[in-house]
Amino acid sequence: SGKENFIFxxxxxxxxxxxxxxxxxxxxxxxxEKKITAKKVILTIAAHKLPEIIPFVNQNLLxxxxxxxxxxxxxxxxxxxxxxxxxxxxxxxxxxxKENKEILGIMFMSSLIKGRAPVGGAMFSIFAGGLRxxxxxxxxxxxxxxxxxYAITELLDAPDFKPDIFEIKRYKKAIPQYGKGSKAxxxxxxxxxKTHQGLFIxxxxxxxxxxxxxxxxxxxxxxxxxxxxx
Numbered sequence: 001s002g003k004e005n006f007i008f009x010x011x012x013x014x015x016x017x018x019x020x021x022x023x024x025x026x027x028x029x030x031x032x033e034k035k036i037t038a039k040k041v042i043l044t045i046a047a048h049k050l051p052e053i054i055p056f057v058n059q060n061l062l063x064x065x066x067x068x069x070x071x072x073x074x075x076x077x078x079x080x081x082x083x084x085x086x087x088x089x090x091x092x093x094x095x096x097x098k099e100n101k102e103i104l105g106i107m108f109m110s111s112l113i114k115g116r117a118p119v120g121g122a123m124f125s126i127f128a129g130g131l132r133x134x135x136x137x138x139x140x141x142x143x144x145x146x147x148x149x150y151a152i153t154e155l156l157d158a159p160d161f162k163p164d165i166f167e168i169k170r171y172k173k174a175i176p177q178y179g180k181g182s183k184a185x186x187x188x189x190x191x192x193x194k195t196h197q198g199l200f201i202x203x204x205x206x207x208x209x210x211x212x213x214x215x216x217x218x219x220x221x222x223x224x225x226x227x228x229x230x
Contacts, residue, residue, distance in 0.1 A: 015041060016057045017196065040225050044203035046173060057192055063190040067181050068205055071131040072176035076148050079165030083122035085158035101129045102136045103151050107185055126151050137170050144168055176204050200225055
């Protein structure tokens, strides 16, 4: 372990299967092509990105995975150096669909992780849109700001809306939607891994979408990768 084993901000990533039952990962870092050879590879990328990463895999199987629909979500980071709203002694909160609001939920980041805000301050991640309100992803910034003002003043009882941090991110493919095609997707993943020993497909396209699901999956996948002799 160690930071020397992590490579970020790469492009043109592609995995090739070699004749000696190994895999060769090629990518570009700072406009320089690099290669890594390994017997085992774990992929946690989004479903729609798989065909370009693993072109050697049967396309009919991949289509069962890439058919996975995703919800569009807007995430807004809102921070305050001094917080004057309600006490933030929770994980956050979800907004039921029956409330007919564009906001999906709020995470109290400064309560979850130390150092996310100064003492007496607060940091939030607020989510809006989703599968039932995809139009929210097209809202202009000023309308998004109005939604955030409602979340902070009406839901969290802040006296006004004067954030010190306000950043908007729009995700076209944010939350995978498990539905009728899930069984076929799971079967396709199992078949690919059986055909291409040493290749593990993980991430939120299988085994659930929550953070707890990711932790459980990580333990399971790593155990398989380490224990498997193939």
